Amino acid sequence: MIMEALIGEQEEITIKALSKKIDVSSRTIQRDLNNIQSVLDSYELELVRKSGVGVQIIGEQRRKQELAQQLKKFTQREYTLEERLTLILCMLYEATEPVKLYSLSKDLGVSISTVSADLMKLEEQLRPAQLSILKKRGYGVELSGTENAKRRAISYALSKTLKEEGLFSLIKEQIHQNSSRYEDPISERLLQLVDREKLGKIEEVVKELYPDFALSMTDSAYVGLIVHLALAIERILQGENITIDSAYLKQIALEPEYPIAKNIINRLMDCFQVDIPEAEVGYIMMHLQGSKLRQQDGGLDAATNIELYRQAKKLIEEMEEQTGFHLSSNKSLLEGLVTHLKPAIHRIEQNMGIVNPLLEEIQSNYSDLFAQVEIAVKKVFPNLPVPKDEIGYLVMHFGAVLIEVLRKGDLKAYVICSSGIGTSKLLASRLLREIPEISVVSNISVFELNELAPTITDRDLIISTIYLQDFYREYIMVNPFLTSEEINQVQLYARRKMLIQKTPPIVKESPVTVDALTEKIEKLHEYSDVILSILTNFQLSELRQQETVEHYLQEACALLEDREVILAKEMVANALLEREKSGGVGIPGTKLALYHTRSEYVHKPSFTVHKMESAIWIKGMDGNDVKVDTILMLLSPETFGKAGLEVLSFISTLIIQDEQSTLLFETGNQSQVHSFLATEFEQFIRENIK
Numbered sequence: 001m002i003m004e005a006l007i008g009e010q011e012e013i014t015i016k017a018l019s020k021k022i023d024v025s026s027r028t029i030q031r032d033l034n035n036i037q038s039v040l041d042s043y044e045l046e047l048v049r050k051s052g053v054g055v056q057i058i059g060e061q062r063r064k065q066e067l068a069q070q071l072k073k074f075t076q077r078e079y080t081l082e083e084r085l086t087l088i089l090c091m092l093y094e095a096t097e098p099v100k101l102y103s104l105s106k107d108l109g110v111s112i113s114t115v116s117a118d119l120m121k122l123e124e125q126l127r128p129a130q131l132s133i134l135k136k137r138g139y140g141v142e143l144s145g146t147e148n149a150k151r152r153a154i155s156y157a158l159s160k161t162l163k164e165e166g167l168f169s170l171i172k173e174q175i176h177q178n179s180s181r182y183e184d185p186i187s188e189r190l191l192q193l194v195d196r197e198k199l200g201k202i203e204e205v206v207k208e209l210y211p212d213f214a215l216s217m218t219d220s221a222y223v224g225l226i227v228h229l230a231l232a233i234e235r236i237l238q239g240e241n242i243t244i245d246s247a248y249l250k251q252i253a254l255e256p257e258y259p260i261a262k263n264i265i266n267r268l269m270d271c272f273q274v275d276i277p278e279a280e281v282g283y284i285m286m287h288l289q290g291s292k293l294r295q296q297d298g299g300l301d302a303a304t305n306i307e308l309y310r311q312a313k314k315l316i317e318e319m320e321e322q323t324g325f326h327l328s329s330n331k332s333l334l335e336g337l338v339t340h341l342k343p344a345i346h347r348i349e350q351n352m353g354i355v356n357p358l359l360e361e362i363q364s365n366y367s368d369l370f371a372q373v374e375i376a377v378k379k380v381f382p383n384l385p386v387p388k389d390e391i392g393y394l395v396m397h398f399g400a401v402l403i404e405v406l407r408k409g410d411l412k413a414y415v416i417c418s419s420g421i422g423t424s425k426l427l428a429s430r431l432l433r434e435i436p437e438i439s440v441v442s443n444i445s446v447f448e449l450n451e452l453a454p455t456i457t458d459r460d461l462i463i464s465t466i467y468l469q470d471f472y473r474e475y476i477m478v479n480p481f482l483t484s485e486e487i488n489q490v491q492l493y494a495r496r497k498m499l500i501q502k503t504p505p506i507v508k509e510s511p512v513t514v515d516a517l518t519e520k521i522e523k524l525h526e527y528s529d530v531i532l533s534i535l536t537n538f539q540l541s542e543l544r545q546q547e548t549v550e551h552y553l554q555e556a557c558a559l560l561e562d563r564e565v566i567l568a569k570e571m572v573a574n575a576l577l578e579r580e581k582s583g584g585v586g587i588p589g590t591k592l593a594l595y596h597t598r599s600e601y602v603h604k605p606s607f608t609v610h611k612m613e614s615a616i617w618i619k620g621m622d623g624n625d626v627k628v629d630t631i632l633m634l635l636s637p638e639t640f641g642k643a644g645l646e647v648l649s650f651i652s653t654l655i656i657q658d659e660q661s662t663l664l665f666e667t668g669n670q671s672q673v674h675s676f677l678a679t680e681f682e683q684f685i686r687e688n689i690k
Contacts, residue, residue, distance in 0.1 A: 001078075002032055003039065003057070006047075007068050012054030023080035043067045052589045053663065083186045084108055085122045086157050088115075089143075090189050092133070093154055096238075098140030128387065129153050148242045151231050158190050158227060195234060198272075202229045205267045209260075225284070229264075232280055233272055244279035248349075252281075257288040308345075311380055312337040318376035319398055323369075324495055333401045340397065344390050356389035362396065363388075369402070370395050409437030411497055414444055414456065416464040417480060426587075426594075426621070427480050429653035431463065434487050437494040443649070459497050463490065481588055481621040526643035527688060531681045533604050534647070537565050538677065540670035543631075545613040550577060553595065556610045556633060564603060566635065571601045576633070584619035586626030587656065591666050593618055593626070594655065596634035596648075605644060606635040607651050609665065609673060630666060647684070654680055 001022050006013065019026045033055065037047050043066060045059035057064065079087065087108060091099055105112045119141060123133045129152055131145035143150060203226055235241075252258055261284040265276050312334055316327050327333060356362075363370050373395050377386050413431055417424035428441040438461065444452065446468065453473070456462070462475035476493050478486045541559055546552045553576050557569035566572045575597040579585070585593045610631040620626035632655060636648055654677070655665055664676055 002029065003036060003067065004071055006055065006057045007064050007071075009056065012048075012050060012056045014054040018055070023082055040067075050663075051591050051666070052659065079108060079110075079186075081118070081121070084110070084114075084118050085125065086186055087189060088118060088122055089126075089153060089157055090193060092141065092143040093150060093193070095142065098134075098136050098142045100140040103140075126153060129156070146242070147235065147240045150240075151228075151235065151242070154190075154193060154231060155227065158193075193231070193234070195230065198233055199226065199230050201271055202226055202233070202268065205271055206264065209263055209267060225288070228283065229268065232276070232283070233268065233274070236274055236276060236280075237272070241277050242279050242283070244282045249278060249282055252285055252346075255285065257285045260288055261285045308338045308341050309334070312341060314380045315376055315394075318379050319372065322372040322376055323398075323402065324498070325402060327398075327401060330401055333397065336397050337394070340393060344393070345384070348384055348386060348390065356392040358396075359389055359392040362392045366395055366399055369399055373398060409435075409439055409494070409498065411438050411459060411461055411494055412440040412442065413438045413461040413463055413494075414442050414449065414452070416444060416446055416449055416462070416466065416468070424480075425649035425652035426656060427463075427465070427478075427482070428649075429656060430482050431490070434482065435490055435494050437491075437498050461490075461494060461497055523643045524685075524688065526641050527647060527685060530605050530644040530647040531685070534607050534651070535674070535678060535681070537563060537604060537606050538608065538670075538674050539563070540609040540611070540668075540673055542611050543613060549593075549616055549618055549631075552610070552612055552616075552631060553577065556608070556631060560606060560608065560633075560635075565606045566599075566602050568601045572597070572599055572635065575599045575601075580619070584621045584626075586618045586620035586628050587662075588620045588624065588626060590656075590662055591615065591627065591629045592632055592655065592662070593628040593630070594632045594634065594652065596636075596652075598636040598638055598640065600638040602635045602637045605637065605640070605648060606633070607648070607677075608633045609670075632665065647681075650680075650684055651677075 002018065005018060005021055013021075015026050015029050019029045022029070033047065033049070040047055040057065040059075043059070043063045045057050045063055045067065047055060048058050049055045088104060091104065091107070101112050101115050104115045108115065110118075119133055119135075126132065126145075129145075130149045131143060131153055134142050134144040136142070206226065206229075232242075258281065261281045264284055265281055269276050313328070315337060316330075316333065320327050370391065374388075374391050377391060377394065413428075413435075415424060415428050415431070417427055424443045428443055431438055431441055446466070449462075449468070449471070456473070462468075462473060464475055464477055465480050467477065468475060476490060478490065482490070539559065541556070543552050543555050546555065550573070553573045554569060557566060557573045557576075560566045560572070561569040576595045579595065579597050585595055587594060610633065612629050612631065615627050615629040617625045617627050634648055634651060636645065654661055656662055661676070664672060668676070
């Protein structure tokens, strides 16, 4: 299964993504990857692992196809738990009478006890959909619930397994071509529930009546409508009908979408020679109504949606209280919520349900926001059982707005770090990257903190890697390399600060003095000198095999001594080793180690990259051991101006600026890294001139 997954990928895939795809632990994936290369050798393929990026099978496409064909010949297929649950649901959905446990056991290739355990898990998953599994001793098991609920469960299984792009491909391509792109048996099994010939006829009917649908509706709405109609036709032909409240049916008959839905039903009855109940019109309307609202341009008419506007405004007010951010003035958020709530409330009141294929990702990536929206929804709609799928869509509305709000963060953070310029700058860079509320970070010493205390405002953050004795103001203490938990703590700290009203500064126009202009020009001149020295003396070297990191450092320093960058290689190497003792130098999640020091034996500021012949284990900045194969060396003279130190600190931030820059320092050649430095330095100069 790992090989099947990797062959189907055009780019690297992370271990985490693989483990999720195959439904086993990351440790299992890591262990089994070790056994794959021996199989790949016979196909002249190679398994490539890139730290922090992922794994990939590389080689000729022809050889990949040969391996893929061979993998298909395996008759024994071991299904994951989720796959088994989906298959059981399909079997029970299609069955017209109870299904024996033995039959399920044989089809799935597992024991009867495993099937029994799976049925308990499946029933737990189906409970929110108001379905249960009825067990009849001596007869078997069957799916119990309304036809509406059964279709809802199958629609969800289709969306979850094939995802939106897979379903769209099915609708737009497969029904017109007698071939299948889905070689996965679970996808194939689900697609058997939706006859392809009928799908083709249904789409022809819809396109014939309303040729603009495919263009005006979103992909997911269009797919949802076609799949719903296909499932409906299949079940009606089997004698399974849905019901809808008669009062609600009279109500929706007045809606503008009703004639469209009615027209589709009449055309399908002619096409398939079958009676379709009036109840189906209501369900078709939901697809049309939700899509039609989403494509409206301009503002919505508040007069016709007063209650919806009131509910949407109340929801926004509750979210303001939950998040602490001002959202009431955002007109597009209000209109977006009203647009979504109208069909959503209808769906919930009629117990129609909705499938949100992104629900798992939303809950994982925006867990805090999801919980906040859930609380707000319960307050605004206390008598409406809003399902998690609908909550997920509301989270996307609020998330889009909050991301924009957070991008406008204007907080200043003071960072106190005792580990040196490299570590403090890495921490500063991480804060700017991870905490969008922070726009400026100032690295200061403990002594400077006391001097600056009177000028630090209530909206400023103070973040320290050491305990600040006798410091009277609020601050937060973190490790030099932020953990996930610490990022969350700083995030909350920053959001509290964002709520504090900003005092408008008193601006006094004053003429530029000669001294001030001279100082600026001298600073720019110092920047230029340091950058010129670094670019001139930059070197990417290959170091010979050594036993210890000490020997590698000595060899690297010898190269710098030959170029007259440093004066005494032994003294500089010792200074770098002493620096390592005060804290780790390995950058977590990479194969890089950043060694830096200020020394009287350093003649010129320098930044060099040294590739070791074999990787070694050293202590990382987060306290854990890291396997590194590249030494990044940042050297500064003992007496060095503030502007010069800023340039060296800037280099530290470039290393972890993003995944691409980190990868460049790990794998790039001299020309690539040199060019990257030149580009970034040019931007640095431009910003400082401004």
